[in-house]
Amino acid sequence: MKVVKFGGSSVASAGQIDKITKIIVSDASRRVIVVSAPGKRFSEDVKVTDLLIQLGESVRIGVDNEKAYQQILDRFEGIIRDLGLDQKVLEQVVKKINDSIFRIKQQDPSGLDALKSCGEDGSALIVSAYLNHEGYATSYVNPKEAGILVQDQPGGALVLDESFDHLYQLRKREEILVIPGFFGFTKEEKLVTFSRGGSDITGSIVAAGLKAELYENFTDVDSVYCVNPMLVDNPRQLTSLTYREMRELSYAGFSVFHDEALIPAFKQKIPVCIKNTNNPSAPGTMIVADLPEREHHVVGIASDNGFLNLYVSKYLMNREIGFGRRLLQILEDEEVSFEHAPSGIDDMSVIIREHQLPKQKEEIVIQRIKDELQVDMVLIEREMAMIMLVGEGMNQTVGIASSATSAFHKAGVNIEMINQGSSEVSMMFGVKTEGLAAAVQSLYRTFFD
Numbered sequence: 016m017k018v019v020k021f022g023g024s025s026v027a028s029a030g031q032i033d034k035i036t037k038i039i040v041s042d043a044s045r046r047v048i049v050v051s052a053p054g055k056r057f058s059e060d061v062k063v064t065d066l067l068i069q070l071g072e073s074v075r076i077g078v079d080n081e082k083a084y085q086q087i088l089d090r091f092e093g094i095i096r097d098l099g100l101d102q103k104v105l106e107q108v109v110k111k112i113n114d115s116i117f118r119i120k121q122q123d124p125s126g127l128d129a130l131k132s133c134g135e136d137g138s139a140l141i142v143s144a145y146l147n148h149e150g151y152a153t154s155y156v157n158p159k160e161a162g163i164l165v166q167d168q169p170g171g172a173l174v175l176d177e178s179f180d181h182l183y184q185l186r187k188r189e190e191i192l193v194i195p196g197f198f199g200f201t202k203e204e205k206l207v208t209f210s211r212g213g214s215d216i217t218g219s220i221v222a223a224g225l226k227a228e229l230y231e232n233f234t235d236v237d238s239v240y241c242v243n244p245m246l247v248d249n250p251r252q253l254t255s256l257t258y259r260e261m262r263e264l265s266y267a268g269f270s271v272f273h274d275e276a277l278i279p280a281f282k283q284k285i286p287v288c289i290k291n292t293n294n295p296s297a298p299g300t301m302i303v304a305d306l307p308e309r310e311h312h313v314v315g316i317a318s319d320n321g322f323l324n325l326y327v328s329k330y331l332m333n334r335e336i337g338f339g340r341r342l343l344q345i346l347e348d349e350e351v352s353f354e355h356a357p358s359g360i361d362d363m364s365v366i367i368r369e370h371q372l373p374k375q376k377e378e379i380v381i382q383r384i385k386d387e388l389q390v391d392m393v394l395i396e397r398e399m400a401m402i403m404l405v406g407e408g409m410n411q412t413v414g415i416a417s418s419a420t421s422a423f424h425k426a427g428v429n430i431e432m433i434n435q436g437s438s439e440v441s442m443m444f445g446v447k448t449e450g451l452a453a454a455v456q457s458l459y460r461t462f463f464d
């Protein structure tokens with residue numbers, strides 16, 4: 016049995032849904048389907064999830080947002096009409112949206128997540144109705160019925176282990192099952208969404224629970240490329256990767272697959288295949304537990320911007336037991352999550368996503384660091400970007416760091432920070448955002464051209 020997830024671009028229009036229907040029925044082992052909310056049809060288009068979030072935020076502060084509401088309804092109405100489906104499907108979708116809006120108005124704390132989930136829920140209702148319409152016995156299965164249990168962390172749900180046994184029961188079902196991605200339920204039956212892009216996580220959880228032979232993840236590119244295709248034209252395709260490599264690459268910016276989606280599949284050793292809905296015969300990228308040693312130790316270059324560096328220096332920091340803990344404790348108290356914390360003899364940098372530390376929080380954090388840690392200097396450098404070289408065995412290979420630093424030199428980009436060794440499969444560089452593209456392109460030429 017295969018579990019197949021279709022991303023937002025694969026369910027963005029009636030034409031795309033017709034394509035995925037053909038993909039599903041072309042292989043009898045594609046029995047359990049996970050779908051995202053309708054995504055972008057063209058580059059300036061807006062994802063239904065973004066519209067739902069806009070709408071929910073407006074309703075929460077007591078403002079009507081007729082424009083977003085109408086855009087959402089138009090997306091679903093258009094898809095249902097173009098697929099020739101019964102108006103009852105649209106009524107079901109609209110009822111769930113209206114019920115969620117009502118809950119937000121009633122100050123129900125789970126109302127916003129309930130509204131966010133309507134994109135995936137609507138897609139699942141439509142895809143299951145269309146498969147039936149085309150003559151293939153299919154059921155819509157809500158995550159509550161499937162038994163996807165999560166912790167109560169709205170917008171960042173974490174799966175509970177008992178979910179996997181519940182999901183295994185779905186193996187008994189004979190028809191095709193369509194499950195909306197992106198959300199689960201707490202034991203108290205509260206709907207909670209995963210983080211953005213989280214339908215990949217649902218797919219992985221479902222594949223692990225069902226002990227599937229393969230988790231296929233259909234998107235809009237032929238494979239995972241060794242670098243973001245927005246930064247380098249026509250980059251090299253990756254035919255295979257290990258779970259560890261893919262997790263590091265996803266975490267560091269390969270938005271094609273959610274970094275949290277590797278873990279459930281990894282625990283059950285279920286291979287993951289990334290494929291293209293618009294070109295399903297292309298082999299795609301296989302993600303597996305182990306691979307024989309490859310010629311190229313660097314398999315990918317991931318990058319992301321939107322970071323800041325919280326830099327702290329204090330003479331004899333190395334002698335002060337507990338300094339690092341107390342610095343990180345201040346961040347914990349102020350609910351700031353950090354990404355990396357490289358340190359020297361008298362200094363420590365903490366790399367944080369910029370949105371974690373808005374200006375007013377920044378002032379509090381800086382003041383506390385000055386007052387409680389009596390540092391010589393504390394400063395914040397914004398507009399930082401991180402670049403990660405990833406590959407199994409890379410850190411044991413002589414000369415990688417030297418080739419990388421010469422690539423930065425050729426691009427004329429100063430390295431603000433290097434972090435090597437914390438992970439066995441990656442090496443990280445911090446640069447100013449303005450140098451990101453040039454540095455990545457130069458690294459690509461060095462390691463792949």
Ligand SMILES: Nc1ncnc2c1ncn2[C@@H]1O[C@H](COP(=O)(O)OP(=O)(O)O)[C@@H](O)[C@H]1O
Nearest residue numbers: 022023024054234235239240242243269270271
């Ligand atoms: N290294 C990479 N390899 C492939 N795609 C990448 C990479 N980095 C970023 N992407 C982007 O990820 C996109 C697919 O992910 P996403 O937009 O989440 O798709 P979906 O709509 O299927 O959920 C691609 O269109 C591509 O622009």
Ligand SMILES: N[C@@H](CC(=O)OP(=O)(O)O)C(=O)O
Nearest residue numbers: 022023051064211212213214
């Ligand atoms: N629709 C959700 C979840 C998701 O996985 O979407 P996509 O498959 O379009 O990345 C989001 O936009 O976050």
